[in-house]
Amino acid sequence: MQTADAVVIGGGVIGTSIAYRLAEHRKVVLIEKGEIGAQTSGACDKAIFLQSKKPGFPIKLANASRRIYENLEDELEASIEFKKDGGMIVIEKESHLPFMKDFIKKQNKAGIDVKLLDRKESLAWQPSLSSHIAGSAYSKEDAEVNPLLLSQGFAEASKRKGVEIQTHTEVTDIAVNHGKVIGVQTDKGYIATELVVNAAGPFAPKIAEMAGIGLTIMPRRGAILISEKVKPLIHGNILCSQYIAAKHLEESNSNDPPYGIGLSLGQTESGNLLIGGSREFKGFDKAVEPEVLSAIAAHANRIAPALKQIRIIRTMVGFRPFTGDGLPIIDESRDVKGFIIAAGHEGDGIALAPITGVLVASLADNNSNYKDLLEPLRMNRMQAV
C-alpha cells in the first residue's frame, strides 16, 4: 500500500500549482485522469487580466496572484512565455461607455493602472481594430502566459521536489473515517493519506461526492477559435466590454449577443490567434454547434476586421468551473477533516493558479498568513448570503 502526506486530485494549472507548493514539506502524489493540463487548462486563452476583475476582493486576489507571476519563470526554472504586454478592453458601443468609465474609476481606486483611450489612441495601439469602436480601457499591468507551458512547468518543478505524478489514473473513492480523510482509492491502487486536495475543476463535485460532500460547481462551456500562424498583429490581449458586461452585470439584456459571446483575442508566441469566446451551460457536451462558432467569428470580425482573411484551423472547447459568484472555493471541509477544495475558478484559472497553490499550502499548514484572502473563498459563503 502506498502512503503520502497529501494527494492532489486534478493535473490542470490549479492542481499542479498546489502540488508544487505542498511539496515544500510533504510527500505528495498528484492524480490526473488524463494528461497534464489537457482539459480546461488546455482549452483556454492565455491572458492574465487584472483590469477585468471586479473591483474589491476579486482584484485583491488577482493582484496577489499576478505578483507571484513576476518571478515564476525563475522559480520554476522553465519558460512559460510570460509577457507583460498589457491588455485592452474594447468599448464597442457608446452605450457601454458610462458603465466602463465607472468601472475604470473603481479600478483606479483599487490601485490598478487603467486608462480610458479614445478611438484614435486605441487604434494606434491595436491597428487591427475597427474604426467604429467607441474607445477602450488599457492597462499595462495585464500580462499573458502560455497555459500549456504553465501546467507543464508546475508539473516538472513539482517532480523535481519529489511529487509523484500519476496520469491516466482515475480516483474512484475517497476513504473517510470518523469525519477524517484516511485515503484515496484509484483504479490503479490505494493511497493512504490524511490530506486530499480536490482540484478537479469542473469535475470537482464528482470527487467531493465521493467524500460525501455536496458541491455546486457547474461546467460552463467556452469555445475558442484558433487561427493559422500569422505575423504579429495583436499587442497583448484584448477583451470587449461585452465580456465585462456579461461577467459583471447581473441583469441580461435582450440585445446581448447569443451564446454568451464576448470577445477575447490574443496571439500566441507561435503566431496563432486565439479568438474567443462563448459562455454556455450545456453540461459536458463538447460538440459545439456551428452556429456558435459562426457567432464567435462574426463578433470578432466586427471588432477586428483586419483579421477577416486569416484562416481558422481549429476550435477548442473547455468547461470552466462556475460557482455562481465569480470566485473559486478554496477551503477545508467542515464535515470531513483533511479534505480541501480548490476549484471553481471559471475563466480565471490561469490568472489565479499561482495564488491558489500558495493558499492551499497555507490551509494545509494551518497558519493564518492568508486569512484575508481565504475568508471570502470559503465554501459556505453561498449559504451565508
Place this chain on the structure above:
Amino acid sequence: MSKDILICRCEEVMLSELKAGINEGLTTAKALKLKTRAGMGICQGKTCRPLIEQIVAHYTDKEIPDGSGLTFTYPVRPISLIELAGERKGVE
C-alpha cells in the same frame, strides 16, 4: 550514425523530439502534442497523426489505437474568419 526524421511538417517536429517525450514518460499522442506541438499546425495532423500514433505504439509497446486519441474539431479544413462568420455552409 542515424539521421533524424521529420514527423510533423507544419510544426517541424522531429522523431527525436517525440522519442525524447516518450523517454520522459509521455504515453499518448495527446501528451506528445501538448509537449512538442506535433499535430498542432495548419493541417491539424492530417499528415502526421498516423505516424505519431505508430511511434507511440511502437515505443510504448502498445497496440495502435482504433480510434484516434487526438480529437477532431471544426473546421474540417482551414476557413477564413469572414467565411466562418458569414455562412453556416462554410463550417460543414
